[in-house]
Amino acid sequence: MATHKETKCPEGSKSKHSINGTGEHQAQWGRAWKVDWISLSAVIFLLLFAPLIVYYFIMSCDQYNCSLAAPAIEIFTGKTHLLDIWNKTPSLTWKAASLYISWVTFQAILYMLPDFVHKIIPHYRGGLQEGTVTPAGVTLNYEVNGLQAWLITAALWFANAYYFRWFSPTIIFDNWIPLLWCANILGYAVSIFVFVKAYLFPTNAEDCKFTGNFFYDFMMGIEFNPRLGKWFDFKLFFNGRPGIVAWTIINHSFQAKHKELYGHVTDSMCLINVLQAIYVIDYFWNEAWYLKTIDICHDHFGWYLGWGDCVWLPYTYTLQALYLVYHPVQPSRTTAAAILLLGLVGYYFFRMTNHQKDIFRRTDGNCKIWGAKPKYVECSYMSADGTKHYSKLLTSGFWGVARHFNYTGDLMGSLAYCMCCGSDHILPYFYIIYMTILLVHRCIRDEHRCSSKYGKDWKRYCEVVPYRLFPGIF
Numbered sequence: 001m002a003t004h005k006e007t008k009c010p011e012g013s014k015s016k017h018s019i020n021g022t023g024e025h026q027a028q029w030g031r032a033w034k035v036d037w038i039s040l041s042a043v044i045f046l047l048l049f050a051p052l053i054v055y056y057f058i059m060s061c062d063q064y065n066c067s068l069a070a071p072a073i074e075i076f077t078g079k080t081h082l083l084d085i086w087n088k089t090p091s092l093t094w095k096a097a098s099l100y101i102s103w104v105t106f107q108a109i110l111y112m113l114p115d116f117v118h119k120i121i122p123h124y125r126g127g128l129q130e131g132t133v134t135p136a137g138v139t140l141n142y143e144v145n146g147l148q149a150w151l152i153t154a155a156l157w158f159a160n161a162y163y164f165r166w167f168s169p170t171i172i173f174d175n176w177i178p179l180l181w182c183a184n185i186l187g188y189a190v191s192i193f194v195f196v197k198a199y200l201f202p203t204n205a206e207d208c209k210f211t212g213n214f215f216y217d218f219m220m221g222i223e224f225n226p227r228l229g230k231w232f233d234f235k236l237f238f239n240g241r242p243g244i245v246a247w248t249i250i251n252h253s254f255q256a257k258h259k260e261l262y263g264h265v266t267d268s269m270c271l272i273n274v275l276q277a278i279y280v281i282d283y284f285w286n287e288a289w290y291l292k293t294i295d296i297c298h299d300h301f302g303w304y305l306g307w308g309d310c311v312w313l314p315y316t317y318t319l320q321a322l323y324l325v326y327h328p329v330q331p332s333r334t335t336a337a338a339i340l341l342l343g344l345v346g347y348y349f350f351r352m353t354n355h356q357k358d359i360f361r362r363t364d365g366n367c368k369i370w371g372a373k374p375k376y377v378e379c380s381y382m383s384a385d386g387t388k389h390y391s392k393l394l395t396s397g398f399w400g401v402a403r404h405f406n407y408t409g410d411l412m413g414s415l416a417y418c419m420c421c422g423s424d425h426i427l428p429y430f431y432i433i434y435m436t437i438l439l440v441h442r443c444i445r446d447e448h449r450c451s452s453k454y455g456k457d458w459k460r461y462c463e464v465v466p467y468r469l470f471p472g473i474f
């Protein structure tokens with residue numbers, strides 16, 4: 001287990017100041033205590049428009065062959081009325097509702113099962129895992145069984161698709177908009193539930209943050225790690241399942257529809273299925289490691305994660321495969337090979353960068369990075385109880401190339417997904433635009449936190465590794 005001296009999710013629960021009386025920097029965690037008007041405007045914008053954006057994308061595929069401009073042009077020129085579009089939109093059906101309820105229930109059951117996969121597959125870190133030390137000092141334990149859940153779900157899905165045929169594998173595509181309403185109902189229900197729960201029966205009252213602003217608290221969350229009972233952790237469940245387990249299944253359903261319509265599966269559809277499946281399997285293989293990422297360690301659970309995991313993730317991350325159902329793209333062998341190479345190299349950078357930090361922190365620097373002893377910057381910070389902690393920031397390997405080279409790899413992979421769809425429409429490129437905004441914002445958010453935490457040591461680190469994502473550029 002970890003020998004690293006610091007706790008990854010730092011203390012400092014009640015600290016609003018980054019520098020204490022002795023000049024030492026205190027650890028910061030989570031979202032803000034106070035809300036400024038820029039954050040509030042962004043929150044209100046997202047609450048209002050994110051659900052509309054998802055609806056617009058899916059509707060434009062359903063009614064306008066994935067053209068984002070066509071519905072807007074028709075509305076502005078008076079050719080179509082908003083109500084016409086709405087009337088043509090499939091509504092919630094009992095079939096979709098029963099499908100969705102069965103899906104979420106099935107995932108919840110799988111989530112509650114003990115993990116057996118770590119007993120069979122060597123080097124897989126599943127089963128009972130220690131997660132974050134919360135700001136209030138509570139150590140959370142998790143039953144990590146995401147890979148098992150994905151394997152069981154995928155085995156059943158593919159057994160049905162290629163052998164049993166209890167139902168058509170196009171079932172998800174055929175009910176895509178009715179399922180959108182179900183996902184929204186769950187997304188809003190879970191967000192409202194955790195909001196009320198934070199006031200009435202929080203899992204850990206000391207880990208709650210209230211700003212007093214309803215919109216901000218609802219969106220960014222109040223509770224840090226809301227749980228039902230000892231094991232049902234909202235963040236881990238909604239972050240990974242049902243959304244990420246669903247990702248590969250949804251893509252395959254779109255592929256099945258593609259085959260039904262055109263009689264064959266294009267290379268681009270295969271590419272998107274393969275590249276995104278690698279990303280999903282990687283997520284579950286490394287689920288224990290994800291317990292140490294910003295999502296789990298620093299974000300509170302509100303609408304941003306609750307609705308985002310139920311609706312945004314399954315509906316926007318699968319846009320490329322959806323697009324290919326409407327526009328089959330057959331790239332040349334060279335183009336397909338170039339996209340595959342970009343996707344795989346991006347994935348390699350992403351995985352290796354994350355792996356280097358993981359091994360460096362777990363061994364407290366007693367490891368080899370690129371065959372040599374790691375180079376690092378020693379740093380320190382104070383926790384709220386006045387204890388001084390020591391930490392290390394790796395400056396060799398991929399962490400010497402840029403301060404967030406894992407994001408760079410992620411962006412290269414994201415671009416490869418989009419390129420599978422050719423260049424006729426902007427819709428499939430939404431993913432790379434979104435990921436760029438998300439990860440650049442994350443860089444800034446994370447660096448602000450690290451700078452407050454490590455103070456002058458962070459400055460020294462930035463002097464050694466001056467660029468964030470792309471050496472020489474940013």
Ligand code: NDP
Pocket residue numbers: 008292293294295350354357391392393394395399403404406407410442446450453
């Ligand atoms: P990181 O895994 O990069 O974690 C950042 C933290 O690592 C910092 O807060 C700091 O924490 C520590 N750190 C920073 N620099 C160093 C260093 N040089 N040496 C050692 N530790 C360092 O970020 P995320 O949690 O955001 O991302 C994890 C992965 O998830 C990324 O690969 C990202 O691309 C991916 N991701 C994917 C998303 C998607 O939707 N597809 C969304 C979000 C993330 P400390 O306080 O411990 O020092």
